Amino acid sequence: MNTKNINILIFCLSLLLSACTSPSINDYAKTTPALALEDFFDGKLKAYGLVMDMNGKVTRRFTVRLEAQWQEKNKQLNGEIKEWFEFDDGECSTRTWQITKSGLGQYQGNAEDVPNTAYGKSQGAALNWRYDLDIKVDGEEIRVELDDWLYLIDQNHLMNKTDIIKYGFKVGEIILMIEKL
Numbered sequence: 001m002n003t004k005n006i007n008i009l010i011f012c013l014s015l016l017l018s019a020c021t022s023p024s025i026n027d028y029a030k031t032t033p034a035l036a037l038e039d040f041f042d043g044k045l046k047a048y049g050l051v052m053d054m055n056g057k058v059t060r061r062f063t064v065r066l067e068a069q070w071q072e073k074n075k076q077l078n079g080e081i082k083e084w085f086e087f088d089d090g091e092c093s094t095r096t097w098q099i100t101k102s103g104l105g106q107y108q109g110n111a112e113d114v115p116n117t118a119y120g121k122s123q124g125a126a127l128n129w130r131y132d133l134d135i136k137v138d139g140e141e142i143r144v145e146l147d148d149w150l151y152l153i154d155q156n157h158l159m160n161k162t163d164i165i166k167y168g169f170k171v172g173e174i175i176l177m178i179e180k181l
Contacts, residue, residue, distance in 0.1 A: 022147070023149075025121050025122070025123045025126060025127075025128045026123055027123075027126075028123045028124040028125060028126035029123040029124050030124055031123075031124035031125040031126065032124060032125060033125055033152055033154065033155065034122075034124060034125065034152075035122050035124070035125050035126060035127050035150065035151075035152040035158075036105075036122065037079065037099065037101070037107055037120075037122070037127065038070045038077055038079060038101060039155075040152060040155075040158055040178075040180070041066070041068040041079065041081050042068055042069065042070060043067070043068065043069075043180065043181070044065075044066070044067055044180075044181040045065075045066040045067075045068065045178055045179065045180050045181060046063070046064070046065060046066070046178070046179055046181055047063065047064035047066060047160075047176050047177065047178040047179075048062075048063055048064075048176070048177050049061070049062050049063070049064065049160075049174060049175060049176035049177070050062075050174070050175045050176075051172060051173075051174050052172055052173045052174075052175070053171075053172050054169075054170060054171050054172060056173070059172075060087055060088060060089065061087070061088040062085055062086060062087045062088065063085075063086050064083050064084065064085050064086075064176075064178075065083070065084040065086075066081060066082065066083050066084075066178070067081075067082045068080065068081040068082070076100060076101070077100070077101040078098070078099070078100050078101075079097075079098075079099040079100075079101075080096065080097065080098055080099070081096070081097040081099065082094070082095075082096050082097075083095045083096070083097070095111050095112065095113060096111060096112065097109050097110070097111045098110050098111070105121055105122040105123060105127075106119075106120070106121050106122075107119070107120040107121075107122070107127075107129075108120070109129075109131075113133055113134045113135070114131050114132065114133055114134075115132050115134060115143065116131065116132055117131075118130070118131030119131070120148075125151060125152040126149060126150065126151050126152070127149070127150040128147070128148065128149050128150075129146070129148035129149075129150075130145070130146070130147055130148070131145070131146055131148070132144070132145055132146070133145075133146050142166070144164050144165060144166050144171070145164075145165040145166070146162050146163070146164060146165070147162065147163040147165060148160065148161075148162045149161045149162070155180075156179055156180045157177070157178070157179050157180075158177075158178045158179075159175075159176070159177055159178075160174070160175070160176035160177075160178060161173070161174070161175055161176075162174040162175075162176070
């Protein structure tokens, strides 16, 4: 392989790798208003969402009713977020998050269908969660990884974009609009 071909190969690999990078939470450090889970997820909320396949086709629509509360115990802030899902095909499900603020802009959470602890970090108006989730697909339970991004629009509205990942590949996406009631 000559030098010209090697340079072309390096250029193409650089383009490919740069396309694979994802945003960093630090990219949002100077954005406002600042997102603190304990401030936005407090009281009653309502969400409207879409599930899309890997090609961007909407496969499900859903609404979520949420109730959240926080309390300080032993100098640690703990929250509970209850979620009631209602899908367009009639399926209903629930999830209850137990969340702990573990440091400045740092959170960890657990739920029944989240087999390992979820870890999240906020900077400015954004928060990024990464966690595994057990879901049912065609009657079979599978485990997927979620790359979950929350963006505070204003004090009463939040957008949520989640990549669904299996074996390292994006297989779907969830878009969610959440509003305080």
